[in-house]
Amino acid sequence: MGRPREFSDAVAVDAAMELFWEKGYEATTTQDLCSRTGLGRGSLYNAFGSKHRLYEAAIRRYADTRGEAQLAMLAEPGSVRDRLRDLMLGVIDADMADPGRRGCLALNAATESSGRTEAVAGLVRRQFTDLEQAILRLVEVGQSTGELASDRPPLQVARAFQSAYYGLRVLAKVTGDRRALLDVVEGAVAAL
Amino acid sequence: MGRPREFSDAVAVDAAMELFWEKGYEATTTQDLCSRTGLGRGSLYNAFGSKHRLYEAAIRRYADTRGEAQLAMLAEPGSVRDRLRDLMLGVIDADMADPGRRGCLALNAATESSGRTEAVAGLVRRQFTDLEQAILRLVEVGQSTGELASDRPPLQVARAFQSAYYGLRVLAKVTGDRRALLDVVEGAVAAL
DNA sequence: GTCATTTTGTACAGATCAGTAAAGAATAGG
DNA sequence: CCTATTCTTTACTGATCTGTACAAAATGAC
Numbered sequence: 515m516g517r518p519r520e521f522s523d524a525v526a527v528d529a530a531m532e533l534f535w536e537k538g539y540e541a542t543t544t545q546d547l548c549s550r551t552g553l554g555r556g557s558l559y560n561a562f563g564s565k566h567r568l569y570e571a572a573i574r575r576y577a578d579t580r581g582e583a584q585l586a587m588l589a590e591p592g593s594v595r596d597r598l599r600d601l602m603l604g605v606i607d608a609d610m611a612d613p614g615r616r617g618c619l620a621l622n623a624a625t626e627s628s629g630r631t632e633a634v635a636g637l638v639r640r641q642f643t644d645l646e647q648a649i650l651r652l653v654e655v656g657q658s659t660g661e662l663a664s665d666r667p668p669l670q671v672a673r674a675f676q677s678a679y680y681g682l683r684v685l686a687k688v689t690g691d692r693r694a695l696l697d698v699v700e701g702a703v704a705a706l
Numbered sequence: 707m708g709r710p711r712e713f714s715d716a717v718a719v720d721a722a723m724e725l726f727w728e729k730g731y732e733a734t735t736t737q738d739l740c741s742r743t744g745l746g747r748g749s750l751y752n753a754f755g756s757k758h759r760l761y762e763a764a765i766r767r768y769a770d771t772r773g774e775a776q777l778a779m780l781a782e783p784g785s786v787r788d789r790l791r792d793l794m795l796g797v798i799d800a801d802m803a804d805p806g807r808r809g810c811l812a813l814n815a816a817t818e819s820s821g822r823t824e825a826v827a828g829l830v831r832r833q834f835t836d837l838e839q840a841i842l843r844l845v846e847v848g849q850s851t852g853e854l855a856s857d858r859p860p861l862q863v864a865r866a867f868q869s870a871y872y873g874l875r876v877l878a879k880v881t882g883d884r885r886a887l888l889d890v891v892e893g894a895v896a897a898l
Numbered sequence: 899g900t901c902a903t904t905t906t907g908t909a910c911a912g913a914t915c916a917g918t919a920a921a922g923a924a925t926a927g928g
Numbered sequence: 929c930c931t932a933t934t935c936t937t938t939a940c941t942g943a944t945c946t947g948t949a950c951a952a953a954a955t956g957a958c
Contacts, residue, residue, distance in 0.1 A: 516904025517954040540732035541820035544946060554907050559947070561905090617817065624879045625809065625817040628733035635880045642880065666896055673886060674893025680876045681869030687816045688827045688834065694865055701866025704858055705897030708934025709924040736916055746937055751917065753935090 523561065524575075526551040531572035535619045539569050540628045566631070569623075573637045576619045581641050588648045594656030595703055598649070598675060602682055602699040609686040610695075618683050646676050653706070662706050671706060678702035715753065716767075718743040723764035727811045731761050732820045758823070761815075765829045768811045773833050780840045786848030787895055790841070790867060794874055794891040801878040802887075810875050838868050845898070854898050863898060870894040 529551040533542050544565050548558055562568040587604065588597050609617060616622070620641045623634055650672040656662035662671075682698045689695070721743040725734050736757055740747055754760040779796065780789050801809060808814070812833045815826055842864040848854035854863075874890045881887070 515902075515956040517906075519905065520954095536819065538732065538819050540730065543944080545944085554905095555947080556906055556908080556949095565946070614819070615822075616819070621876055622817050622819070624876055625814050627728065627730050627806075627808070627814070630807075630879075639880045642877065646886075666893070667889075670889040670893040670896075673889040674870055674897060677870040677873030677877060677890040677894065678866055679869075680873035681871065682873075684813055684816055684872045684876065685834065685869060687822075688831045694838075697859075697862040697865040698869045701858070701862040701897075702869065704862075705866060705893075707926040707932075709936075711935065712924095735914080737914085746935095747917080748919095748936055748938085757916065 527571045527575045534572045535616045577641050585648050594652045599703045606695045719763045719767045726764045727808045777840050786844045791895045798887045
C-alpha cells in the first residue's frame with residue numbers, strides 16, 4: 515500500500531548507469547543523477563539510499579545487460595577463434611563509435627580508486643571472473659576439437675587472452691589508431 | 707630576483723603525484739594537495755596555476771620517474787623472454803605489495819573520464835607508445851636472434867603483449883589471486 | 899470517508915569545493 | 929637604505945556538494 519512510485523526502478527538505474535558510465539563515480543553529482551533520472555532528491559534517496567548504493571546498482575545493471583550481452587556473443591555458433599576475435603572487434607567498433615569514450619563501466623570502476631569499496635570491487639571481480647570462465651570454456655572447446663593447440667593449460671591461455679582484452683579497452687580510451695587496436699586483436703587471437 | 711621559493715618544484719610535484727596516484731584526479735581536493743605538499747594555497751596556485759595543470763605536471767613526473775624506470779628495466783641484459791617476464795612479474799610484486807592498490811597512474815588517468823582532457827590524453831598516449839616501442843625493439847631483437855619465432859609481425863606481437871600488460875594491471879586492481887596474475891604472465895610470455 | 903503508509907517536491911543544512919584578493923615578508927639590484 | 933619583484937599567508941568568495949526534514953499528495957484497507 516501507500517503512494518505508488520511514479521517511476522520504474524529499472525529505468526532509473528539504467529539512466530544512472532549511463533551517467534556513471536560517462537563521468538565516473540566521483541564526478542557524477544547527485545544533482546546530475548536527479549536530472550538524468552527525472553527523480554527528485556527525495557525520491558532518489560528514498561529509493562536508493564545513497565549515491566554509492568545507486569552506483570552499486572548501476573554496476574549490477576551493467577553486468578546484467580552489457581556484460582551478459584558479451585557473454586551471449588561468446589556462446590554463438592562459429593569457430594573459437596572467430597568468437598574471440600568478434601568479441602574484440604565488437605569492442606573496437608563500440609568504443610571507437612562512442613564519442614564519450616566511456617569504455618567499460620566495470621573496468622572504469624576497477625580503476626577509479628574513490629568509490630572502489632569492497633562492495634564495488636566484489637561486483638567488478640564477479641564480472642571479471644564471469645568473462646574469464648566464458649573464455650575458458652571456449653578455449654577448452656577449441657583444444658578438444660583440435661582447433662587450438664593443446665600444449666598449454668586452458669586457464670592460462672584464457673587468462674592471457676582476457677588480459678589482452680582489458681588492455682585493448684584501456685588503449686581504446688586514448689588512441690584513435692584503429693590499426694594499433696586491430697594488431698592487438700590479431701596478436702591475441704594468434705596467441706591462442 | 708624577488709622572494710625565493712621555500713620549496714622545490716620537483717618535490718612538490720612528487721607529493722602531488724603520489725596523491726593523484728592514490729585518489730585519482732576528481733577525488734583529490736586542492737586542500738589535500740596543500741596538506742601533502744606543505745604549500746599554502748597561494749603558493750600552490752602561484753606555482754602551478756590550477757589543479758588540472760598540477761595534475762598534468764604529476765603525470766609528466768610519473769612518466770619521467772616510474773615510466774622511465776620500467777623502460778630501463780627492459781634495456782637490461784638477458785633474454786627477451788626474461789626481460790618481458792620480469793616486467794610483468796615486477797608489476798605483480800609492486801601492485802600487490804601496495805595496500806592502496808594504486809596501480810599505474812597513466813592507466814588510471816586514461817580511464818578516469820573527468821580530467822581526461824586532450825592534454826592528459828596526450829601525455830598518457832606518449833607513455834603508452836613509449837612502452838610499445840620499447841617492447842617492439844625487444845621483439846625485433848628476439849626475432850633476429852632466433853629466440854622468438856619470426857612468423858608474425860613484430861609490431862603485432864609487441865602490441866598484443868603490451869595489451870596483456872595493461873590488462874594485468876587492471877586485474878591486479880581487484881584481484882588478490884596471485885596465481886591468476888601469474889597465469890597472465892606465463893600466457894603472455896608463451897605467446898611471444 | 900478515515901487512517902496508515904509510502905512517495906513526492908521543496909527547502910534547507912552544514913560542509914566543502916576551486917580559485918582569488920590583498921597584505922606582509924623576503925630577496926636582488928641600485 | 930630603497931625599490932621592484934616575487935613568494936607566503938590568511939581570509940574570503942560564491943558555488944556546489946551529499947544528505948535530510950517535512951509537509952503535501954496519492955494510494956489500499958477498512
